[in-house]
Amino acid sequence: MILVTGGAGFIGSNFVLDWLAQGNVAVLNVDKLTYAGNLGNLATLKDDTRHTFVLADICDHEKMRALLDTYKPTAIVHFAAESHVDRSIQGPAEFIRTNINGTFSLLEAARAYWSGLEAGDQQQFRFLHVSTDEAYGSLEAGDAPFSETTAYAPNSPYSASKAASDHLVRAYFHTYGLPTLTTNCSNNYGPNHFPEKLIPLMIAYALAGKDLPIYGDGRQIRDWLYVGDHCAALRLVLADGVPGETYNIGAQNQKTNLDVVVTLCDILDELKPLAPGKSYRQQIVHVADRPGHDRRYAIDTGKIERELGWRPVEAFDTGIRKTVQWYLDTQT
Known part of the structure; x- marks a missing residue:
């Protein structure tokens, strides 16, 4: 059995579904079920005895210790986090609590559990x-993409809290020998995405006939990674990654936010057309930029390609079409 935290969220639920589709190693799924957690994401596992769900908070150290001691997992895959930049600007305290204190609590529970295992385990x-x-x-x-040796320079309370959690994980490997692995991924998209992030939000607003608000000039660049490709990379890192190492995961699909929204509009024009002469593009509006908005992200995936042989399978054009179709099939 492996323990997955945040396994009812977007990436976590996709990982759990993919993990169980690839083999028979059971999953202990621990999630607090905050606003972004949804057991509906896992509805197909309702009668699957390989999946055990526990409602719990990773900040509850004693609960985490008890779960580890009871279920004796061979690995922990830690997704649980507050992850929305806008929310971190409006209320950073929960990001500090979950992302930093929660990761610390989980690391301490893992260290105590791991210390009591037999040498081989x-x-x-x-x-x-x-x-x-x-x-x-x-x-x-003109800057080179982020590599695993790029210095951290977070610009939002969210990214600062994640940077702090990364440092804690690194420290637990170097100080205690806990066999940790860290992955830093680019922007994910795909099924089960909570509709506060760019792609699901724009799809929902477009279908509802609302304005499609674009921050600033919309020229902020992100590297878009299909969630299924991310899950495949995580399975590979878990199986073959070297303890103490970090692996960057991206798809080399650099797109501006405006280009992404225009692409969504064009796909919707084809799959769910409006009245003749109308286009979803007409709903695009530009709004004031958010504070500290990072201009560009890009990932150098050379390390995970060389050392683990991973490459993304899904092109952006195919992945985004699959994503739009999924929302049309499930949300309308």
């Missing part, structure tokens, strides 16, 4: 911490 155990490229800060137009 200790060698096999892994703590995989799933993080973000936003910890690296912002790139200018």
Whole structure:
């Protein structure tokens, strides 16, 4: 069995579904079920005995210790986090609590559990911490993509809290020998995405006939990674990654926010057309930019490609079409 935190959220639920589709190693899924957690994401596992769900908070150290001692997982895959930049600007306290204090609580529980294992089990155990490229800060137009050695320079309370959690994970490997792995991924998209992030929000607003608000000039650049590709990379890192190492995961699909929204509009024009002469593009409006808005992210995936042989399968054009179709099939 492996323990997955935040397994009812967007990336976590996709990982759990993919994990169980790939094999028979059971999953203990621990989630607090805040606003972004949704057990409906896991509805297909309702009668699957390989999936055990526990409603719990990673900040509850004693609960985490008890779960580890009871279920004896061979690995922890840590997704649980507050992750929305706008929310972190409006209310940073919960980001500090969950992302920093929660990761600390989980690391302490994992260290105590791991310390009590037999030598062979200790060698096999892994703590995989799933993080973000936003910890690296912002790139200018001509800057090289983020690599695993890029200095951290977070610019929002969210990215600062994730950077702090990354440092804690690193420290627990170097200080205690806990066999940790860290991944820093680019912007994910795909099924089950909570509709506060750009792609699901724009799809929902477009279908509802609302304005499609674009921050500033819309020229902020992100590297868009299909969630299924991310999950495949995580499975590979968990299986073959070297303890203490960090692996960047991206798709080299650099798109401006405006280009992404225009693409969504064009796909919707084709799949769910408006009245003749109308286009979803007409709903696009520009609004005041948010504070500290990073201009560009880009990921150098050379390390995970060279060392683990991973490459993304989904092109942006195919992945975004699949995503729009999924929302049309499930949300309308």
